[in-house]
Amino acid sequence: MxxxxxxxxxxxxxxxxxxxxxxxxxxxxxxxxxxxxSVSPSKMKIGDVDGQWTYIGRYKSPEINSFTIKDFILYAQPCADTDKMEDYNYDVYFHHVHNKEYYNQKDGVGCGWYKNEQTGEMFQKAYNCVIKLIPLDKTGKPILVSGPDGETIIVSITGYPNGPQQIFRLYLTSCRTYDAISHQLITDLKNGLNNVSRISDNEHNILNKFGDRSFGDNVYRRAARMSNCP
Missing domain, CATH: 1.20.5 (Single alpha-helices involved in coiled-coils or other helix-helix interfaces)
Structure with a gap:
């Protein structure tokens, strides 16, 4: 060769x-x-601020058939890095303004505390906030399409926790949806948002069904904790 x-x-x-x-x-x-x-991380870190919004984290849909927005606020759990992305997962943000006048009916304004005289522990007596939910696809990216699948949801909440685990006095005062492309207002609801019968279940039934984390790390609790109210 x-x-x-x-x-x-x-x-x-x-x-x-x-x-x-x-x-x-x-x-x-x-x-x-x-x-x-399936576990694509968010570009934002928990606690990052985008304008008036603070990033809470990525939450997966609660294990409830035909869940409502209120169910999501109460029972949705944070996504772990190993969780597979499914339908109805959201990047969640909150907005809150410290103000002792928590009965003023302004969206996201007001908070208060009380002291347990026996234990000396401080508990939140009232906390108002606005929650923003941005729907994600199965790759963990925001759904940027016009129509219901990509709607940004903004919910105003007035809450009276009354202790570390009692979350029954939680009221959704309004729910607005916006188009993901045009950002135009699509719906503005104020009635029928609180008609969730399972909220009337006693504390033990809820704990048995959803576990301790259903109280400690839901969307509302995390927003209240991250607000560092005075």
Whole structure:
């Protein structure tokens, strides 16, 4: 075999090897993208501020058939890094203004505390906030389409926790939806938002069904905790 044939053989053999390496790399990248798509992290970190909104985190839909917005506020749980993204998951933000006049009926304004004389613990007596929910697709990205699937939901809440676990006096005062593309107001609801019969369940039934975290880390509780009310 002459020198030119050897060089040609080595060259073509090298091309084949490079092609195989490239195909293996592309295959590995594809596998990685499939594995990470379901747990795509948010671009924002919990506590980051975007204008008047503070990022609470990413929440997955509660395990309730035909859940309402109020169910989501009460029972949705934070997504873990290993959670697979499903339908009805949201990036959640809140807005709150400290003010002792928590009966003023202004969206997101007002908070108050009381002291347990026996234990010395401080508990929130009232806390008002506005929650913003941005729907996500199964890759963890915001759904940027016009229509119901991509609607941004903004909910005004007035709450009276009355202790570390009693969350029954929680009222949704309004719920507005906005188009994801045009940002135009689509719906503005003020009636029928609080008609959720399961909220009247006693504390033990709710704890048995949803666990302790249903109180400690739901959307409303996390917003109240992150507000650092004086």
């Amino acid at each position: 002459n020198r030119s044939k050897v060089l040609k053989y080595n060259y073509t053999g090298g091309i084949r090897i490079m092609k195989k390496i490239c195909m293996m790399v592309m295959f590995l990248l594809l596998i990685c993208s499939i594995c990470t798509a």
